[in-house]
Amino acid sequence: MTQRIPSGVPILTAEAMRAAEQACFVAGVAQDELMERAGAAVAREALRFAKGRAVLVLAGPGNNGGDAYVVARLLAERGLDVTVAALGGERKGAAETMRQRWDGPTVALQDAEPRAVLVDGLFGTGMSRTLSDDVRELLHYLVKHSEFSIAIDLPSGVGTDDGADLGAAHMDVTVALGALKPGHVLGAGLIASGHVIYADIGIPCASDCHSIAQPEQAAPARDSHKYSRGLVLVVEGAMPGASRLAARSALHGGAGYVMLAGANQPDRGPDALVFRKAANADSLATLLEDERIAALVIGPGLGRDAESRARMEAALDSEHPLVLDGDALTMLGEAAAERLYRRKAATVLTPHAGEFSRMFSGDGGKLSVTREAARRSGAVIVHKGPDTVIAWPDGRAVVAANGSRWLSTAGTGDVLAGLCGARLAVGGMDAIAGAIWLHGRAAQLAGPAFAADDLIAQVPVALGECR
Ligand SMILES: NC(=O)C1=CN([C@@H]2O[C@H](COP(=O)(O)OP(=O)(O)OC[C@H]3O[C@@H](n4cnc5c(N)ncnc54)[C@H](OP(=O)(O)O)[C@@H]3O)[C@@H](O)[C@H]2O)[C@@H](O)CC1
Ligand SMILES: Nc1ncnc2c1ncn2[C@@H]1O[C@H](COP(=O)(O)OP(=O)(O)O)[C@@H](O)[C@H]1O
Ligand SMILES: [K+]
Numbered sequence: 001m002t003q004r005i006p007s008g009v010p011i012l013t014a015e016a017m018r019a020a021e022q023a024c025f026v027a028g029v030a031q032d033e034l035m036e037r038a039g040a041a042v043a044r045e046a047l048r049f050a051k052g053r054a055v056l057v058l059a060g061p062g063n064n065g066g067d068a069y070v071v072a073r074l075l076a077e078r079g080l081d082v083t084v085a086a087l088g089g090e091r092k093g094a095a096e097t098m099r100q101r102w103d104g105p106t107v108a109l110q111d112a113e114p115r116a117v118l119v120d121g122l123f124g125t126g127m128s129r130t131l132s133d134d135v136r137e138l139l140h141y142l143v144k145h146s147e148f149s150i151a152i153d154l155p156s157g158v159g160t161d162d163g164a165d166l167g168a169a170h171m172d173v174t175v176a177l178g179a180l181k182p183g184h185v186l187g188a189g190l191i192a193s194g195h196v197i198y199a200d201i202g203i204p205c206a207s208d209c210h211s212i213a214q215p216e217q218a219a220p221a222r223d224s225h226k227y228s229r230g231l232v233l234v235v236e237g238a239m240p241g242a243s244r245l246a247a248r249s250a251l252h253g254g255a256g257y258v259m260l261a262g263a264n265q266p267d268r269g270p271d272a273l274v275f276r277k278a279a280n281a282d283s284l285a286t287l288l289e290d291e292r293i294a295a296l297v298i299g300p301g302l303g304r305d306a307e308s309r310a311r312m313e314a315a316l317d318s319e320h321p322l323v324l325d326g327d328a329l330t331m332l333g334e335a336a337a338e339r340l341y342r343r344k345a346a347t348v349l350t351p352h353a354g355e356f357s358r359m360f361s362g363d364g365g366k367l368s369v370t371r372e373a374a375r376r377s378g379a380v381i382v383h384k385g386p387d388t389v390i391a392w393p394d395g396r397a398v399v400a401a402n403g404s405r406w407l408s409t410a411g412t413g414d415v416l417a418g419l420c421g422a423r424l425a426v427g428g429m430d431a432i433a434g435a436i437w438l439h440g441r442a443a444q445l446a447g448p449a450f451a452a453d454d455l456i457a458q459v460p461v462a463l464g465e466c467r
């Protein structure tokens with residue numbers, strides 16, 4: 001089954017989820033009722049996938065285990081052969097009520113035998129430490145010997161707020177209750193969650209962080225012209241291929257006019273790409289006086305020598321919206337936050353994990369370190385990877401975890417930098433998530449084993465889907 005993360009869904013930490021749940025209780029919803037809804041949502045999906053096969057339900061000591069007892073009861077009511085394997089005895093509150101409502105076969109967790117379908121209700125958002133060796137080994141054994149596995153809320157052994165691997169086994173499906181948690185979309189949690197299904201169980205969940213959604217991309221206005229569509233200037237460096245990829249990507253990403261500023265006229269197309277000679281940093285600075293420039297892209301293939309640094313400084317000193325990628329990020333290094341905060345125009349950084357760690361420190365998981373870096377630098381940060389986190393200085397964040405694994409090939413980052421330039425020129429800082437969506441969608445359309453060049457050809461097709 002290919003992995004899918006639901007789009008445009010709020011992402012809440014364990015603490016925020018508990019607060020949302022509390023607000024629901026205050027509004028008069030009983031805990032039993034919420035647990036019944038949670039269990040029903042998971043049972044609906046489990047029933048669909050189980051196709052009549054025997055089910056083993058793992059029930060942990062907390063409310064995740066309470067949900068598990070509801071799932072067991074509802075599946076048994078639909079005629080399935082269900083056994084519960086329970087960790088611990090008596091429970092608290094609604095979880096105990098649900099345990100008592102279950103009157104089918106029950107064994108202690110350590111005595112559980114594999115069955116065709118496994119429902120994991122050991123731990124959810126209350127996961128507070130690494131799984132003990134015996135529980136982890138048993139969980140992995142039961143999952144391995146099942147034909148289908150489904151997790152209630154989160155796979156047991158995933159850090160809710162950072163996706164850390166606390167001993168998780170890889171599930172086929174995870175039903176996220178009420179909202180996504182960072183653990184569904186980050187790191188080991190993204191891999192362990194498998195196909196994620198979002199279940200709205202009636203808990204109002206507001207968040208300034210969401211999973212990525214298809215953007216609305218308006219076609220150019222009737223009276224638009226090439227400059228109103230956005231002039232993107234891409235700065236060339238030591239490896240011209242990288243900046244050419246970025247420039248071509250900006251052209252196909254919807255910019256009205258794309259210029260490539262470098263030492264030598266490229267010997268091949270596309271002809272629509274306008275070349276401007278900038279043999280050194282001074283001549284680049286002169287080019288940057290052009291007020292029509294709506295976005296500047298620097299970094300792909302730039303190099304890291306004194307001349308490259310001087311070009312980067314010229315770009316930073318300009319008052320144009322700016323995308324910084326690759327070598328520019330490495331040269332900025334630890335000075336990034338302070339240097340960027342002084343810029344007057346919008347800045348977008350597109351680091352992969354290595355580049356990010358050269359600029360920013362901190363712990364607490366990819367989502368929180370990226371948000372903190374955006375706040376400190378005043379820049380939009382696109383922290384790339386299978387779990388790309390996009391964070392804005394005002395605290396908003398979007399996580400893109402639907403990209404194709406085939407993106408892990410050289411040059412796709414240059415394509416992304418160009419797309420960010422195009423979307424920044426056309427729609428400003430808020431349009432950056434659209435660039436990441438287009439990149440991921442183009443990769444899906446390109447299929448397996450594409451080259452970064454082929455990715456660019458799919459960008460207009462992806463754009464055409466956004467109406
Ligand atoms: N929020 C909502 O809106 C709704 C939430 N709902 C459900 O509630 C779930 C959250 O429930 P929860 O808070 O009771 O935590 P849960 O995940 O069951 O685990 C806590 C227990 O596990 C224990 N424990 C932890 N780690 C452990 C380890 N490594 N090894 C061993 N033990 C470990 C921990 O022990 P302690 O840390 O206290 O020693 C405690 O006993 C949530 O995911 C969803 O399924 C729905 O019912 C309705 C709507
Ligand atoms: N396994 C993966 N799954 C999804 N996307 C990936 C994966 N690996 C890399 N990517 C994406 O591919 C691009 C690679 O960029 P980068 O690391 O800068 O490479 P390069 O500089 O060689 O172009 C980023 O957009 C990143 O998010
Ligand atoms: K679980």
